Amino acid sequence: MNHFLAREDFPHLLRALTQAGYDCVGPQIRQGAIVFDHLHSVTQLPQGWQDEQQPAHYRLEQTDSPYWFDWSNGASAIKPYTFAPQENLWTVQRDQSGRLRFQATLPKPQKTAIIGVRACDLAALALQDQHFLHGKHVDPYYQARRESLLLIGVNCTHAAATCFCVSTGDGPEIRQPYDLLLSEIAAGFLLSSGSTAGATLAAQLPLTPASNAQQHTAQQRMHAATQQQRHLPAKPPLFAHLDHPHWQTVGARCLACGNCTSVCPTCFCHQAVEIPDLDGDTSRHERRWDSCFQPGHSYIHGWQIRSNATDYYRQWLTHKLAGWHEQFGRSGCTGCGRCISWCPAGIDLTAEVEQLG
C-alpha cells in the first residue's frame, strides 16, 4: 500500500472509472441497510454510518466520523452481479411444422466497477468462480458477468459482532485478487493496484507516496477489525454426527425461510423454470436462485428426500462446512456473518456448530 489518495480527490476515481466506460456501483443506504447500488457521487456513500449486528438483529447508526467504509457487510453480497437471482438461459421458438429453434440468451452486461468489496466477499467470489468456471462445465452466463467486473476492495476497519472471517482465514485483510485495493484513514485512502486495469486507473489519479505514519494508521485500523467474538472450527466433523440431537433442536427453531441461503455469498443453488408464452410457440427457460430449505429442492418422483426444517438445516450446514471440503478443497463459509444477522430466528451457525461437536 504505497500510494495515498486524499479524500477530496476520491471523485477523480469515479470520473476515471466512468471515462473508462464503467458503471460504478458502491455502498449506500436503502431501507435502513447498506446495499450495493449505482454510485454517481461520493455524497451517496454512507459517511459516518455504522452497523450494529447480532443474531436476528441489524441496525444502522449515524456517527460524526468522517469515514465512508466504517461498517461491515449488509445483507446484499456482490453475488447478484455474477450469479443473477433470475436469468433467462435460452428461448425456444416452434414453427408450424413443429421444429424447434433454440437460442441462448447470454447476458451482455455493461462493464461494472464495484467499490467497497470486502475480504469475505472476495473469498466467496473466488469460490463461486471455482464452482461456475473452473469445473468440468463452464457456465457462460456467469462468465460473461464475471468478466465485466472491476473489483475495488476496501479492507475492513470494523467487524460486526457477527463477523468471524479471522477464524475462516478470509479477512479482514483482503488476500484474494482485486483490481484496486483501498484502506481508509481519516484523510483519505491508501491505495494499491492488483491488475493491469487497476494500474491504468491508478495512473490517472492524483496520488502521493504514502507516509510511514499513514501506513501505520491504516494497519492499526485494520487490526481493530481482527477483534472478533465468533469463531468457527476449520473442519467440524458434521458427517460423523448426523444423529446428534441438536439437529432437532435447531430444526424446531428454524422457520425454513431460506434467508440464510439468499444472503450467503457462496450458496449456488438454483432451479430451472419453464415459462411458455401465451402464443403457444415461444417458451423461455429461466433460472432462479433456489434454496435447500425449499421442499421441492430434493423432490424426486414418489419421494421427497428432505421434508422438514431439521433435514433442511442439516443439509445446509453439512454442505456448507463439510461437503464443500470435498467439492472445493475448503469450507463454503467465509465468515461474513450474514446468515446470523438475517436469520429471523437468530440461529447462529457458530453456536450451533459448537453444540454439534
Next chain:
Amino acid sequence: MKSNDYLPHEVQIVARVQEAPDIFTLRLRFTDLAHHARYHFDAGQFNMLYLHGVGEVAISIASDPKDTHLIDHTVRVVGRVTKALAQLQTGDYLGLRGPFGRGWPMAAAQGRDVLLITGGLGCAPVVSVVHYVLRRRAHYARLIIMQGVKHTHDLIWRRQYDTWAAAPNTQVLLTADQTGQGWPFNTGLVTQLIGQAQFDPANAVAMLCGPEGMMRATAHALQERGLPDHDIWLSMERNMHCAVGHCGHCQFGGSFICKDGPVYPLPEISHLLGVKGF
C-alpha cells in the same frame, strides 16, 4: 463460439415403441447431422430431454454406445413431463442435451463375471447393459441377471428374460414379493437370490439399480459372498435441473450425482447410502 452446456439441441423422434402400458421408447436423431456425428456417450450416461413449453427430465441412454444411428430413451410415465412426453409421435421434435455423468464400468468389467441386479420397477439403464454384454459376449465371463419386483405383473420385458436365459454362460434369476398365478420364478426379495448366483467373487463386477433400500441390502449380501466393495457399483437418482454440477439439486453429501455419478462404486457413497435426509 463458446460451448453452452445449458442449451438443448433439436432432435427428431424417428421411431416410438410402446414397451408396456406406461413405458415407451423414443428413438431419436439430431436434426443437425454434423452434431449427430459428433455425439458419443458411454453406457450408463444420461441426457436431459426437453419438451417444448413443459420442461426437462433426466433420462438414461438405452441404446448401445457403438450404435451411432439413433439414440434411444426408455421412459416411464410418472408425472408432469413424462406424461406429456408419452403423447409424442414419430416425427415430433424435442430438445436434447448431453451426454452427462459417469457411466457403468464396462471397461473395468472386461474378462470378469458381470452381475446385473435391479429392484423395483425395472431399470432401463441396466437393460441396456444386458444388451451391451450380449453383443460383446466374448469380452465378459459369466452374465448374471437378477430382477426383483413387487408384483408379478410389474415384470416388463418378460419374454426378453427367456431369451437372455438361453444365452451362453448366462443365468437369469427373477423374484417377486407377491406372486400371482403361473409365476414360475422365486418369491421374496432380490437379496434372497444372491445365494443362487454362480459367480467368482474374486473376479466379478456387480451393477445395481433400484430403490436405495434394496441396493443397500443387495450390496450387503454381495459383501457376504466375498465381493469387494470396489466391485459393487450403484446407480443413484436425485432431483436434477442443470445436469452439469451447477444447480446443486442432485447433491449427495459432497458429490454431484449429475457429474460425479449417477454410477458410483460403493466406497464413494456408502457413508450416506440409506441415511434419511440425504
